[in-house]
Amino acid sequence: MWYTMIEQEMPSNPANRKSMTLKTGSFLLTFFMMLFFLPDMQAQNSTSSPFTIFGIGEIETRDFGRTTGMGSVGIGFQSDNFLNRLNPAGLSGIDTLRFILDVSAAVKFSEFRTSAQKERTNDFNFRDLAVGVRLSKRWTSSVGLSPYSNVGYRLSVQQTVQGTTNYSPVNTSFSGSGGVNKFYWANAYEVFRGFSLGVTSSYIFGNITHHEDLDVLTIVDTYNINKIYFDFGMLYSHWFGQYTNISVGGVYGYESKMSIQRTQMITSNTAVERNQRQPDLKTYLPEFYGAGFSILRNKKAAEWVFAADYQYRKWSADPSRHKGLAYTDSRIYRAGLQLTPDKRRPEKYIRAMRFQLGACYNQSYLTVNGYQMDDYSISAGAAFPFRNMSYVNVAVNVGESRTGQRGGITERYVLLSVNLSLIERWFAKQQWD
Amino acid sequence: MWKIACAGLFFLGLLFGSCKNEDFKIGVYLPESHAKVGMIDTVTIKVSNMIAVDSVVTSNKAIGFSGIYTDPQIGTVQTQTYVEFSRTTDSENDRYAKFDSVTLVLRPNGNYYGDTVKYASFKVSKLINKIEKREDGYLYSTSRVPVGDQLTDTMLRIKVRQQKNFEITLPESFGEWLFQGILRNADAFTTDNYLKTFPGISISPGAGSNCMHGLAITDSTCMIRIYYHVSTTYKEDKIMTFKVNSANSFYHLDNDRAKFPAYNAKSDPVPSSQTDNKGIVMSGTPLYTRLEFPHLNELLSLGHIVKIQQATLYVRPVDHSYDTVPLPPQLHIYYFDPTSNTPLSSAIRPPGGDTNTGVQTGNLPENYQNILRPDFPQYTFDITDFISTQLGKVGYSKWALSLIIPDDSRETTLQRLVFGDQKYWYRNDSQSMDNRIKVEVVYVVYND
Numbered sequence: 001m002w003y004t005m006i007e008q009e010m011p012s013n014p015a016n017r018k019s020m021t022l023k024t025g026s027f028l029l030t031f032f033m034m035l036f037f038l039p040d041m042q043a044q045n046s047t048s049s050p051f052t053i054f055g056i057g058e059i060e061t062r063d064f065g066r067t068t069g070m071g072s073v074g075i076g077f078q079s080d081n082f083l084n085r086l087n088p089a090g091l092s093g094i095d096t097l098r099f100i101l102d103v104s105a106a107v108k109f110s111e112f113r114t115s116a117q118k119e120r121t122n123d124f125n126f127r128d129l130a131v132g133v134r135l136s137k138r139w140t141s142s143v144g145l146s147p148y149s150n151v152g153y154r155l156s157v158q159q160t161v162q163g164t165t166n167y168s169p170v171n172t173s174f175s176g177s178g179g180v181n182k183f184y185w186a187n188a189y190e191v192f193r194g195f196s197l198g199v200t201s202s203y204i205f206g207n208i209t210h211h212e213d214l215d216v217l218t219i220v221d222t223y224n225i226n227k228i229y230f231d232f233g234m235l236y237s238h239w240f241g242q243y244t245n246i247s248v249g250g251v252y253g254y255e256s257k258m259s260i261q262r263t264q265m266i267t268s269n270t271a272v273e274r275n276q277r278q279p280d281l282k283t284y285l286p287e288f289y290g291a292g293f294s295i296l297r298n299k300k301a302a303e304w305v306f307a308a309d310y311q312y313r314k315w316s317a318d319p320s321r322h323k324g325l326a327y328t329d330s331r332i333y334r335a336g337l338q339l340t341p342d343k344r345r346p347e348k349y350i351r352a353m354r355f356q357l358g359a360c361y362n363q364s365y366l367t368v369n370g371y372q373m374d375d376y377s378i379s380a381g382a383a384f385p386f387r388n389m390s391y392v393n394v395a396v397n398v399g400e401s402r403t404g405q406r407g408g409i410t411e412r413y414v415l416l417s418v419n420l421s422l423i424e425r426w427f428a429k430q431q432w433d
Numbered sequence: 434m435w436k437i438a439c440a441g442l443f444f445l446g447l448l449f450g451s452c453k454n455e456d457f458k459i460g461v462y463l464p465e466s467h468a469k470v471g472m473i474d475t476v477t478i479k480v481s482n483m484i485a486v487d488s489v490v491t492s493n494k495a496i497g498f499s500g501i502y503t504d505p506q507i508g509t510v511q512t513q514t515y516v517e518f519s520r521t522t523d524s525e526n527d528r529y530a531k532f533d534s535v536t537l538v539l540r541p542n543g544n545y546y547g548d549t550v551k552y553a554s555f556k557v558s559k560l561i562n563k564i565e566k567r568e569d570g571y572l573y574s575t576s577r578v579p580v581g582d583q584l585t586d587t588m589l590r591i592k593v594r595q596q597k598n599f600e601i602t603l604p605e606s607f608g609e610w611l612f613q614g615i616l617r618n619a620d621a622f623t624t625d626n627y628l629k630t631f632p633g634i635s636i637s638p639g640a641g642s643n644c645m646h647g648l649a650i651t652d653s654t655c656m657i658r659i660y661y662h663v664s665t666t667y668k669e670d671k672i673m674t675f676k677v678n679s680a681n682s683f684y685h686l687d688n689d690r691a692k693f694p695a696y697n698a699k700s701d702p703v704p705s706s707q708t709d710n711k712g713i714v715m716s717g718t719p720l721y722t723r724l725e726f727p728h729l730n731e732l733l734s735l736g737h738i739v740k741i742q743q744a745t746l747y748v749r750p751v752d753h754s755y756d757t758v759p760l761p762p763q764l765h766i767y768y769f770d771p772t773s774n775t776p777l778s779s780a781i782r783p784p785g786g787d788t789n790t791g792v793q794t795g796n797l798p799e800n801y802q803n804i805l806r807p808d809f810p811q812y813t814f815d816i817t818d819f820i821s822t823q824l825g826k827v828g829y830s831k832w833a834l835s836l837i838i839p840d841d842s843r844e845t846t847l848q849r850l851v852f853g854d855q856k857y858w859y860r861n862d863s864q865s866m867d868n869r870i871k872v873e874v875v876y877v878v879y880n881d
Binding site for chain 2: 048050051053054112113114117118119121153154155156157158159160161162163164166167170172174212214215216217219266268269270273274322323368409
């Protein structure tokens with residue numbers, strides 16, 4: 001039986017306890033190594049959208065962990081093995097004695113279309129890395145690294161020669177890469193039974209590079225972002241009887257000025273023409289707030305969860321520096337459903353799995369030529385348990401990003417994500433016969 | 434299993450990686466370029482005409498020229514060819530052989546200058562002295578040999594395009610003298626004394642000549658033929674041939690450049706303002722043109738950073754200037770070093786990187802003389818590297834360009850290019866082609 005085999009791995013004698021210590025050490029070693037290398041591993045682009053030429057790129061609105069198959073809901077959702085990235089207060093759901101390590105990767109297959117053209121791309125990247133642990137009866141903490149935004153475009157533009165029609169257009173290649181990452185430390189404090197407050201302290205950092213290449217001139221603008229930021233969350237969870245739980249949550253982040261360092265290097269085919277720091281760009285991290293809820297229902301051994309979120313980000317305070325582009329307030333709507341057929345240890349492996357469905361609608365912060373971009377997707381996922389408590393979460397998102405303009409650019413995509421959620425038992429007191 | 438899952442994550446990465454088309458076309462309207470691309474065709478070009486060298490080597494080139502032509506663009510050009518003949522190798526033992534006639538065989542080599550529809554006049558004279566090379570082993574277009582008795586002055590119509598041998602009849606007295614000397618092996622005609630007795634001939638334009646022909650000076654195309662016969666039981670006609678010694682044959686060229694007196698100071702450049710706003714490139718003399726770009730640095734005022742994407746020089750012959758004088762099929766372009774006053778300091782290579790060798794030749798369309806559908810005659814040069822490197826230069830670090838006919842053509846052909854400088858159009862109020870020299874510069878400019 002599958003869980004019996006797993007049980008055999010559980011520590012039951014001093015030899016296994018030693019093994020346990022080694023595994024915990026290897027967990028932490030893995031985490032810190034990945035934390036060190038993840039920014040480099042993320043050097044590959046996570047997107048190919050030409051719209052990432054604007055602003056700080058494509059804002060990452062998905063959680064690539066436990067709830068990806070549920071439309072990435074989370075503001076009003078907590079679970080005993082869920083490192084909640086959307087609402088720090090949601091960390092309170094983590095069981096005592098547990099240590100969780102999450103690592104995620106995703107591959108995105110995109111097809112960009114206009115009325116006349118079609119292009120296909122695929123992008124692979126590591127996404128999230130986080131660890132979380134309940135440090136005391138009321139205090140749960142998590143540390144992680146996740147993407148905040150992604151830039152990745154490559155455009156070949158034929159620039160006409162002004163003043164004549166006798167010359168062929170000059171090819172100009174535009175490309176952008178990089179993105180903004182968030183290294184965070186999230187803490188939840190359970191004020192009283194079922195009610196938690198949370199705060200996430202983030203170090204937002206990253207480099208975004210825009211290249212403009214002509215035959216004789218290359219212009220490279222590098223934007224360096226460093227920002228300390230705090231956002232807050234609350235969550236209240238209540239059991240109605242033995243079988244039904246309802247949780248509601250809210251998140252808030254304040255508007256914060258952000259100064260982006262800009263360095264420009266211009267090289268010709270013979271020399272470096274300029275390599276100097278430019279005046280900082282003054283911009284904002286937007287104020288945001290969100291609310292969500294989840295309903296959990298136990299029916300015999302099965303567990304049903306339905307959760308939904310709304311999130312609002314006030315980007316319009318930031319003036320655009322591009323012609324035809326405006327920053328507008330973004331809104332995200334998410335909803336998801338999860339079924340665990342048997343929360344006990346069933347005979348059949350498939351009944352111990354989790355199955356998820358979800359949907360997400362996202363109004364982008366970019367309005368191009370008067371049309372606000374949006375994105376909608378549906379998702380499905382499954383979690384494969386192993387080693388008693390750990391899971392591999394696999395999810396697929398199918399969606400479309402649109403400009404809203406007739407004949408404008410549409411991106412249809414399939415996003416396949418894999419999350420490894422390693423869960424260890426810590427602080428367990430061993431008892432011996 | 435978690436190890437398998439980790440391996441799965443990496444496998445995903447290896448399997449899919451990131452892949453996108455380098456030439457992504459969707460969304461090309463989104464970027465705002467920092468750099469603007471423009472074209473300007475009003476860069477000032479200062480044209481000066483210069484004499485490249487006093488003379489060119491004309492000996493042992495297997496060619497000659499004979500004629501005179503008053504070039505409306507330049508002045509009078511006159512040439513004459515000096516030819517040495519080897520002692521005949523034909524032997525005749527019959528001391529009673531009878532001389533009949535003597536001719537000079539010549540052949541046009543296709544080069545011409547002036548109105549060749551008219552009759553050409555050839556004056557043939559005996560040389561007094563043996564043709565002697567200079568110490569350096571060459572004879573030049575300025576070299577001369579004293580000329581003695583005139584043998585003939587003949588008017589002929591030459592079909593230059595057919596390039597067939599033709600014969601000029603020489604006086605019988607000359608032929609009899611030469612024939613008898615060889616036949617009797619007179620002391621004056623022995624191998625040692627032959628060239629002292631008969632050093633050769635000169636072929637020069639005769640009275641009324643108003644055109645010039647190139648001549649092929651080779652064994653089979655330039656010779657003296659003595660027609661004679663012997664009588665035994667029947668009359669047998671025979672030919673004694675004196676073949677040319679092309680190693681010691683050369684041509685002389687005079688160009689008075691009367692049209693432009695400023696040329697008299699040979700070392701000084703003559704601004705095109707003193708040559709009717711024309712640049713003149715010519716073989717034989719030879720003349721070449723210097724092109725300067727005195728205000729090139731004004732391009733730098735177009736923006737904070739200005740780079741040259743492409744620069745093309747167009748040189749356009751003046752209308753009808755090539756009706757009777759051919760354009761050089763190839764025109765070479767060189768850097769002109771002002772510090773050493775070296776017109777041919779280094780060649781401007783064809784575009785395509787350092788691997789390309791040779792000199793640009795201007796790509797003159799072949800069909801420019803086609804009557805029905807002529808191509809627009811112009812020479813085109815890619816001078817991108819030159820303009821790029823000159824941008825920002827001042828003083829002696831500013832270089833110029835020179836246009837010149839290639840070495841081999843310069844010595845063996847008569848070709849000429851007359852092109853308009855940038856003021857030519859206005860001075861002549863031409864209603865036909867724009868014959869002005871022009872450089873088109875495609876630039877990339879960056880402004881903050």
